[in-house]
Amino acid sequence: MRSGWLVVLSLLTAVGAIAGYSQLLRVPAVRNQPEGYVAALAIATTIAALAVALGRRWYAWATLVVSLVLLLGSATFNFVLARIPEPRTTLRVGERPLDLTLPDADGRLVSLADYRGQKPVVLVFYRGYW
Amino acid sequence: MSEAEKAGVEIVAVSPDPNARSHEMAQRLHLGYRFVADADLAVTRRYGLVHVRGGQSGEDVPIPTTVVLDRDGVVRWLWISNNFQVRPDPADVLRAVRALPAA
Numbered sequence: 001m002r003s004g005w006l007v008v009l010s011l012l013t014a015v016g017a018i019a020g021y022s023q024l025l026r027v028p029a030v031r032n033q034p035e036g037y038v039a040a041l042a043i044a045t046t047i048a049a050l051a052v053a054l055g056r057r058w059y060a061w062a063t064l065v066v067s068l069v070l071l072l073g074s075a076t077f078n079f080v081l082a083r084i085p086e087p088r089t090t091l092r093v094g095e096r097p098l099d100l101t102l103p104d105a106d107g108r109l110v111s112l113a114d115y116r117g118q119k120p121v122v123l124v125f126y127r128g129y130w
Numbered sequence: 131m132s133e134a135e136k137a138g139v140e141i142v143a144v145s146p147d148p149n150a151r152s153h154e155m156a157q158r159l160h161l162g163y164r165f166v167a168d169a170d171l172a173v174t175r176r177y178g179l180v181h182v183r184g185g186q187s188g189e190d191v192p193i194p195t196t197v198v199l200d201r202d203g204v205v206r207w208l209w210i211s212n213n214f215q216v217r218p219d220p221a222d223v224l225r226a227v228r229a230l231p232a233a
Contacts, residue, residue, distance in 0.1 A: 089178040102166035
């Protein structure tokens, strides 16, 4: 295969990895396997390296550099920056947690005790807007 | 999670975000959530669910966590994220809710 086609394939794979992940964030299977975009960028880098091997053109080298930077960046983000250290949570399955009392949007106080004997509760802790 | 509402479950969502914004999001997404604000993370910290300096500008942020409590307020299912990109699969949460004993 010609070097130029491999360059195109590498770039398409890299763009597809990033666009695919960000567009499909609402799909749990995609969102929860962020290793997927790192793997796709590793493939893009491999294809770019093949392109360089086949024809040492400047654009093949440029594609290799771009895909390598994206690969290292995404790997650092996913495996280092996005990691959350093991929490020392007080929650235990089979135990009743400490109660909480917090205000809702209208200033009304909400407690877990309000629901006891009434209905199950799904308690969600989240970081903010997302 | 309209299925969760049908199942007779209350979803209580805790975040340090100002309530107004969360409320806006709830309306936009048509979610039947009860949003509560833990502005200073005092409650989140008491639960041991703070990622110290995990925020974008080095601030403390909550660790994404989902807990299913039965009618007696006992924890029946617990999911704590180890990567802030990852959230529980809603299907798993629903399964845990459905596995609770009926009233």
